[in-house]
Amino acid sequence: MFNVSQVNTLTYNPELCNGCRLCTIVCPHAVFTMINKKAHLDNPVACMECGACRLNCSEGAIAVESGVGCAAAMFRAALTGQKEATC
Amino acid sequence: MDCKSTNSCCSNEKDSTTTFHPDDAVIKKTESTLTFKNHLDHFKARIGLRRNEHLVIPGLYTLGMPDENSKVFVTANYTLSFDALRSALKGIDCFILVLDTQGINVWCAAGKGTFGTDELVHRIDAVKLHEHVKHHKVILPQLGAPGIISFEVKERTGFKVEFGPVKASDLPDYLNNRKVDAELRRVRFGIFDRAVLIPVEFRSPFMIVMILLSLFFFGDLVNHYTIGGWMAAIFSGLVLFPLLLPWLPTKDFTAKGFQLGGLIAAVFGYLIFVDNPDVELWRMLGHIIGSFLLWTSITAFLALNFTGSSTFASRSGVRKEIFIYGPVMAVMAVFGTTVLIVSNLV
Structure with missing residues (x-):
């Protein structure tokens, strides 16, 4: 109740991880940590869907539908008929 | 992110044609001391004045007396981003590579893709970076990562991307320790970060509409507490x-x-109630409930x-x-307005 915004589209397949640790470096909210030389999805709720981890994962182990979490931009996009809300 | 260095993402969309400056390949000089003019420019950017005109010419800059072993820092061509970087690098001889992000900060530009792989690759080639340094490393702010595919930059230019701390002010620490603490990798959104965003929020077109609307609410029940309630809600x-x-x-x-607004609205509703003892009760309640x-x-x-x-x-x-709260807000606003009009005009 009243926590409906705590959702995101982040998914991670640890079997593809090559242990490069880039996801732990680029994430602004420490969603991933390294455990035994593999990335571990530690705090998925904190994900803001910026897409940095997906972009920098050379193995394609991470999927996330990235975009801006900006209500004003979404309203503007809806009013002006844009497909995708941008800042 | 706090749109990373701290500014709102929602600036007006600019014409997206990339502007090429004839001086692209020319090395420019900069320094780490900020002048009064720089601070004035920051102030204007913060209050949203000429939001799309806080531009730095893209290209390669020298800070101090860098040589072929000096570090290369990459930033956006937004004055707040560039100035945060150069002032944090006081006393360090280095290169600063400014990407053309059309005057948008690193985080927002990374989200749009203008602080992106293609622009970084293009800029490294345009300034002939490999002729100026013999190492193959560029240091980017961490918040540029949503636009940068680091392994692709390496493939296309030979330069390895290293992501530094989120805040430029943590760079000296980072350079001394050669690694970034977990804490410096996280985006903080402290009270100061939030406070500096407030002036720009005032440019919301919605707010202007609301203030204009409030002026239309004339009626014998409207007193200074009603006007105060409108202003307090905004x-x-x-x-x-x-x-x-x-x-x-x-x-x-x-x-x-809802909680904050409801609390403030209740306070002003109570003030209206005690200030109008002579009005019929149903009209008074209608005015207060509608306003609330x-x-x-x-x-x-x-x-x-x-x-x-x-x-x-x-x-x-x-x-x-x-999806969930939108209909609730709409119903509250429409029903509230109706009750307000009826109780004031009947």
Whole structure:
């Protein structure tokens, strides 16, 4: 109740991880940590869907539908008929 | 992120044609001391004045007396970004590579893709970076990562991308320790980070519409507390909400806004009530209930609009908030306005 915004589209397949640790470096909210030389999805709720981890994962182990979490931009996009809300 | 260095993402979209400057390949000089003119420019950027004109010419800059072993730092061509970087590098001889992000800060430009792989690759080639340094490493702010595929940059230019700390001011620490503490990798959104965003929120077209609308509410029940209630609803959404954000209960922006707005609206409703002892009770209650519903929905809407300025709202989460709370706010506003008009005009 009243926590409906705590959702995101982040998914991670640890079997593809090559242990490069880039996801732990680029994430602004420490969603991933390294455990035994593999990335571990530690705090998925904190994900803001910026897409940095997906972009920098050379193995394609991470999927996330990235975009801006900006209500004003979404309203503007809806009013002006844009497909995708941008800042 | 706090749109990373701290500014709102929602500037007006600019013409996206890349501007090429004839001086692209020329090395420019800069220094780490900020002048009064720089500070004035920052002030204007913060209050949203000429938002798209805080530009730095893209290209390669020298800070101090760099040589072929000196580090290369990459930033956006927004004055706040560039100035934060160069002032943090006081006393360090280095190169600064400014990408053309059309005057948008690193985080927002990375989201758009202008602080992106293609522009970085293009800029490294345009300034002939390999002729100026013999190492193959560029240091980027961490918040540029949503636009940069680091392994692709390496493939296309030979330069390895190293992501530094989130804040330029943590760079000296980073350079001394050769690694970034977990804490410097996280985006903080402290009270100062939130407070500097407030002036820009005042440029919301919605707020201007609301203030104009409030002026139409003439009636014998309208007194200074009614006017005060309108202003307080807007002030709560634009000023109190950003300041109190982490301490308001629940996780949803709109739910937080409902609570804050409802509390403030109730206070002004009570003040209106005690100030008008002579009016018929049903008209008084209609005026107060109508105002309460309308004001609360205004504050909640402004709270929802702050999602884009925050550093942690996800697209899925904001969509869900609009889907769930949007109809509630709309019904409250329409019903409240109707009750308000009826009780004032009948």
